[in-house]
Amino acid sequence: MPELPEVQTVVSDLNRKIKGDVITDFWSEWPKAINGKSLDAFKKEIKGRKVLEARRIGKNIFIDLSGGKTLYIHLKMTGHLLIKQKAESNGYFSDRVNQYIRHIFHIGKDKTMEFSDMRKFGKIVLDDTEKISELKEVKKLGIDAMSAEFTFRKFNEILDRKQKAVIGILLMDQETISGIGNIYRSEVLYDADISPKRKAADLSLDDRKRLYDSIRRILKLAIKLRGTSDSDYRDTSGAPGGFQKVMKVYKQQGKKCGKCGGTIEREKMGQRSVFFCPGCQA
DNA sequence: AGTTGTGTTGAAGA
DNA sequence: ATCTTCAACACAAC
Numbered sequence: 001m002p003e004l005p006e007v008q009t010v011v012s013d014l015n016r017k018i019k020g021d022v023i024t025d026f027w028s029e030w031p032k033a034i035n036g037k038s039l040d041a042f043k044k045e046i047k048g049r050k051v052l053e054a055r056r057i058g059k060n061i062f063i064d065l066s067g068g069k070t071l072y073i074h075l076k077m078t079g080h081l082l083i084k085q086k087a088e089s090n091g092y093f094s095d096r097v098n099q100y101i102r103h104i105f106h107i108g109k110d111k112t113m114e115f116s117d118m119r120k121f122g123k124i125v126l127d128d129t130e131k132i133s134e135l136k137e138v139k140k141l142g143i144d145a146m147s148a149e150f151t152f153r154k155f156n157e158i159l160d161r162k163q164k165a166v167i168g169i170l171l172m173d174q175e176t177i178s179g180i181g182n183i184y185r186s187e188v189l190y191d192a193d194i195s196p197k198r199k200a201a202d203l204s205l206d207d208r209k210r211l212y213d214s215i216r217r218i219l220k221l222a223i224k225l226r227g228t229s230d231s232d233y234r235d236t237s238g239a240p241g242g243f244q245k246v247m248k249v250y251k252q253q254g255k256k257c258g259k260c261g262g263t264i265e266r267e268k269m270g271q272r273s274v275f276f277c278p279g280c281q282a
Numbered sequence: 283a284g285t286t287g288t289g290t291t292g293a294a295g296a
Numbered sequence: 297a298t299c300t301t302c303a304a305c306a307c308a309a310c
Contacts, residue, residue, distance in 0.1 A: 001289060059290080077289050078306080100306090119305045121290070137291080164298095174291080182289060231288080231308095271301080272289065 002075040004145055004179030005222035006233050006241065007059050010081055013236035014054035014063065017083045018107050022050050023065070025106035033102060033117070035125040045069070045126055051107070057144050058178025062132065070129040072138070076121035078232040086110035092238030097231070118232060145179035146219055152212045159200040159208060167203065167211075168196025168269050179219070183228050183250045186275040188214045190249040195281040196274045221246070249275040 002010070023046050031039040049065040056062065063071040073081070082098060084090075092098065103115040103124065115122060125132065132138060143150045158177065162170055170176060171185040180188065189196050192214035194207055203211065222243045227233060229240030230251065248258060253266035253275060262279030 003290095074290080076291070076304095118307070119289095121304065121306095123291090172290095273287090 001077055001181055001183060001230065002080065002227070002233050003059055003181035003184055004056075004219055005184070005225075005243065006080075006227035007056050007061060007075065007179075008146070008223050009226045009235050009241065010075075011054045011056045011061060013083065014051075014061075014081070014113075017236060018051050018111065018113060019053065020051065021108040021111065022048060023105055023107055024048075026104070027106075028103040030102040030117075030120055033115075033120065033122050033124050035123055036127065042124075042126055046071070046105075057138070057141050058174055059181070060138065060141065060178075064129060068129050069126060070132040072123075072125040072127075072132045072135070073115075074123040074137075075117070076119070076123065078119045079115060079117040079122035080232070080234050081236055082112075082114045082116060082234070082238055083236040084112045084114060090238060092234065095234070095238060097234055098238045113236075116234075140175050141178045142174060142176040143178065145177050145215055146223075150177070152209065155212045155215075156205075156208055159203060163199070163201040165200045166196070166269070167194065167198045167200055168274050170200060171215075172272075180215070182272050182274075183230065183247070184218060184222065186250045187248060188218045190276060190281060191218055193280050193282065195278075196269060196276055249277065251275065 026043045026046055028039055034042050049067055049069060052064040052066060054063045061073040065071060098116050100116045100118040101114045102117045102120060105113040107113055143154060168185060168189060171180050192211040194211055222228060225242035226235055227241035228243040230244050234240060249264050252264045255264050257264055257277040257279060260279040262277055264275060264277055266273050266275050
């Protein structure tokens with residue numbers, strides 16, 4: 001489940017591994033993932049373009065290419081990108097989760113970028129850079145949770161604007177703040193000692209400050225640990241991240257809370273599971 | 283062996 | 297406007 005830290009890891013890897021390289025060919029067994037044009041047209045349009053820079057907003061990946069084009073990729077739930085070099089032996093690539101290769105970008109002389117996506121929810125769009133920014137799903141994205149613009153002041157304004165919103169749901173709303181998904185909303189709220197059920201309007205100034213600090217701290221730590229590989233997510237080498245080793249509440253229901261000794265609970269919020277400690281999180 | 287849980291997002295329904 | 301539910305799809309666990 002690639003959320004902001006996982007996508008950040010991928011984007012950093014791409015800039016390290018394929019920046020400056022030319023895309024020479026493309027193959028797909030699931031052209032339905034390609035939005036807006038046929039497989040043939042896509043192939044023609046991408047061939048020969050150089051990778052200038054990878055970047056992201058929230059969980060959305062943008063790979064800027066030469067000639068004013070941008071490749072927009074959303075990994076959705078089970079997607080991840082693998083960069084392989086020919087004749088390279090890497091034990092990770094044979095893992096089950098890395099076997100669902102739906103699309104292959106041939107890059108340079110001897111590299112590929114392979115899109116593994118078990119559930120085929122992933123999305124690929126290629127268009128003019130400006131047109132990609134104008135896509136409705138891109139345009140409506142809220143402020144990125146790790147961007148410099150996402151200050152406490154801004155966060156406080158959002159909470160004032162969304163008075164009635166339940167905080168556990170609001171944190172995951174990509175149109176408000178982009179980047180936080182189901183894993184990190186639970187971890188962040190636990191870190192801040194705030195119940196997911198609280199309403200935005202009911203959070204005191206002190207609560208808000210703790211929550212903001214927790215968002216930044218947890219995401220930063222998760223980026224440092226190269227994301228969470230609870231199930232499907234892998235980095236571009238096919239290797240798992242490390243955040244699952246330090247997870248405190250996500251999927252920890254029934255276990256003891258490290259802070260108060262109480263029991264971690266799981267509940268449905270929306271139709272997703274939220275995890276929390278009823279003792280610590282008031 | 284059928285049912286359920288898994289989570290991101292968009293669309294449809296209320 | 298805003299909330300809820302479902303559908304996209306595949307597989308593991310029960």
